[in-house]
Amino acid sequence: MTASARVFFVGGAISYRALFNWISPGMYVTTMLGSPLFQILFFTYLGRYAGSEDDSFFIVGNAIQVAAMAGIYGMTMGIANERQYGTLQPLLATPANRLAIFAGRALPFVANGLFVSAFGFAVSWLLLDFRPAEGSVPALVVAVFVTTCSCVALGMLIGSIGLRARDVFFGANLVYFLMLLVCGVNIPNDELPGWLGAIGNCLPLTHGIEAAREIVAGTPLSDVSGLLLTEAFIGLVYATAAYTLFRVFEAEGRRRASLETY
Amino acid sequence: MSLRLFWAGWLFHLKGLTNSLFFLLVSVLQPVIFASIAFFMVDTGSQSGTLLYVALGAGLMGIWSATLFGSGGAIQWQRWQGTLELLVGAPPPFVAILFPLTVATSTIGIYSVFATLLWGRIFFAVPLDFVHPLQLAVALPATILSLGMLGLLLASTFVLYRNANAFSNLLEYPVWLATGLLVPLSLLPGWVTPISWVLSPTWGMRAIRDAAFGGNAWPELAMCVGLGIVYLGLGALALRNFERLARSRATLSLT
Numbered sequence: 001m002t003a004s005a006r007v008f009f010v011g012g013a014i015s016y017r018a019l020f021n022w023i024s025p026g027m028y029v030t031t032m033l034g035s036p037l038f039q040i041l042f043f044t045y046l047g048r049y050a051g052s053e054d055d056s057f058f059i060v061g062n063a064i065q066v067a068a069m070a071g072i073y074g075m076t077m078g079i080a081n082e083r084q085y086g087t088l089q090p091l092l093a094t095p096a097n098r099l100a101i102f103a104g105r106a107l108p109f110v111a112n113g114l115f116v117s118a119f120g121f122a123v124s125w126l127l128l129d130f131r132p133a134e135g136s137v138p139a140l141v142v143a144v145f146v147t148t149c150s151c152v153a154l155g156m157l158i159g160s161i162g163l164r165a166r167d168v169f170f171g172a173n174l175v176y177f178l179m180l181l182v183c184g185v186n187i188p189n190d191e192l193p194g195w196l197g198a199i200g201n202c203l204p205l206t207h208g209i210e211a212a213r214e215i216v217a218g219t220p221l222s223d224v225s226g227l228l229l230t231e232a233f234i235g236l237v238y239a240t241a242a243y244t245l246f247r248v249f250e251a252e253g254r255r256r257a258s259l260e261t262y
Numbered sequence: 263m264s265l266r267l268f269w270a271g272w273l274f275h276l277k278g279l280t281n282s283l284f285f286l287l288v289s290v291l292q293p294v295i296f297a298s299i300a301f302f303m304v305d306t307g308s309q310s311g312t313l314l315y316v317a318l319g320a321g322l323m324g325i326w327s328a329t330l331f332g333s334g335g336a337i338q339w340q341r342w343q344g345t346l347e348l349l350v351g352a353p354p355p356f357v358a359i360l361f362p363l364t365v366a367t368s369t370i371g372i373y374s375v376f377a378t379l380l381w382g383r384i385f386f387a388v389p390l391d392f393v394h395p396l397q398l399a400v401a402l403p404a405t406i407l408s409l410g411m412l413g414l415l416l417a418s419t420f421v422l423y424r425n426a427n428a429f430s431n432l433l434e435y436p437v438w439l440a441t442g443l444l445v446p447l448s449l450l451p452g453w454v455t456p457i458s459w460v461l462s463p464t465w466g467m468r469a470i471r472d473a474a475f476g477g478n479a480w481p482e483l484a485m486c487v488g489l490g491i492v493y494l495g496l497g498a499l500a501l502r503n504f505e506r507l508a509r510s511r512a513t514l515s516l517t
Contacts, residue, residue: 027428030428030429030431030432031428031431031432034431034432035431035432035434035435038432038434038435038436038439039435041435041439042435042438042439042445045439045445045449045450046300046303046444046445047303047307048445048449049309049444049445049446049449050300050303050304050306050307050308050309051307051308051309052303052304052306052307052308053307167283169284170283170284170287173284173287173292174287174291177287177291177292177295177296178295180295180296180299181295181298181299181302186299186302186303187299187302187303187306188306191302191306192302
């Protein structure tokens with residue numbers, strides 16, 4: 001295994017374990033599974049009350065959006081916590097490949113997001129009688145994977161900002177809640193005012209959720225490839241911006257000796 | 263003495279919370295976002311004439327969130343700040359010190375009611391016509407006080423857990439659902455209804471809606487306050503037990 005690959009896989013795994021070392025498995029269940037479950041139930045029942053869309057609309061939207069919880073919060077903490085816990089300086093003093101350090105942290109959160117989303121769909125099948133079109137599950141997995149990756153990329157960007165900002169979790173929380181509003185999770189994007197819809201179109205989730213809804217309704221993967229490519233492209237843009245910021249803040253922090261100052 | 267203690271604790275904690283970005287998010291931004299989602303959903307759906315219903319519900323959701331995160335973490339924050347020993351060591355009973363803190367966290371939620379009503383009025387033309395303004399003026403603070411008492415019970419229970427915040431995350435949506443803040447209980451499975459009866463936000467929400475839309479808010483208000491007193495009694499008992507255990511095991515400041 002080359003040094004960079006080792007940093008990518010082992011470094012990412014250790015970072016992920018470090019994030020959860022202070023909580024018990026019970027805490028993981030309550031935060032990463034319990035909360036998403038009730039979010040799906042809440043919006044599905046609210047949808048039934050409002051009579052705006054069918055159950056499937058809210059289930060797909062929220063079961064994919066909960067992957068953003070792992071992607072955004074997890075990735076934000078995965079990067080920004082290095083500064084908060086005082087490990088940023090030793091980390092950046094190593095000669096390790098920066099891209100491997102940075103990208104390695106993303107892998108566990110992609111897996112986590114996929115798991116949380118799969119759990120959301122499974123409980124919806126169990127509790128809300130959610131039934132995707134026959135044979136659509138593999139394509140749905142692809143859509144969820146692409147969307148989770150782009151959410152992780154957004155988390156990377158917020159995490160990178162956390163290398164400089166004082167209270168990055170305010171931003172992470174705000175983005176997470178705004179995504180419920182503008183990304184077509186609970187309201188079709190074309191029902192929103194134009195400017196809100198435009199914001200949603202520039203964020204991860206929007207195109208992925210749209211693709212997933214079509215897949216669940218029976219549309220083949222090839223017919224939604226455009227939406228998924230757009231989702232992947234948006235993720236790539238955020239990841240590039242995040243890595244660029246990471247390097248800029250690293251260089252700036254070294255120059256001004258301010259890596260861990262608040 | 264007790265009133266002065268309550269006032270000083272409430273005011274001090276309220277000022278602290280007002281300076282917190284997290285509570286700005288929980289008590290203003292989050293309710294406004296959830297209210298907007300509900301407004302759009304109702305607007306595009308088959309329900310009509312329910313925008314004020316939604317605005318009030320979203321406002322109370324914010325009060326619950328503030329209570330949940332604020333009260334659930336009240337003791338833990340004192341621990342982190344190193345002030346828990348001083349508070350427990352002070353002459354007044356610990357419950358008399360903690361109670362104003364938990365009421366302050368629910369009070370901060372009043373921002374959410376005003377924020378969702380104002381937001382709804384400006385951007386969604388929500389009609390702010392309240393049938394019984396006097397009843398509303400009583401129902402709102404009474405609900406907040408009752409939620410503060412529920413917060414005390416939460417604080418005394420969560421102290422047993424090292425990561426109470428995770429439980430706070432878990433309890434936010436279920437209570438929104440089970441108390442019928444946005445979704446009528448009649449849409450939920452039947453077994454949810456008995457649960458809703460022991461949660462004071464259910465009665466507070468009913469009282470506020472009765473006051474807003476016409477109806478007799480007083481019976482619901484009595485239930486809301488009555489439940490609050492029960493929470494206060496249970497919370498005081500749990501706290502006394504916690505304090506005794508923490509003193510005997512010397513674990514008060516351990517996180």
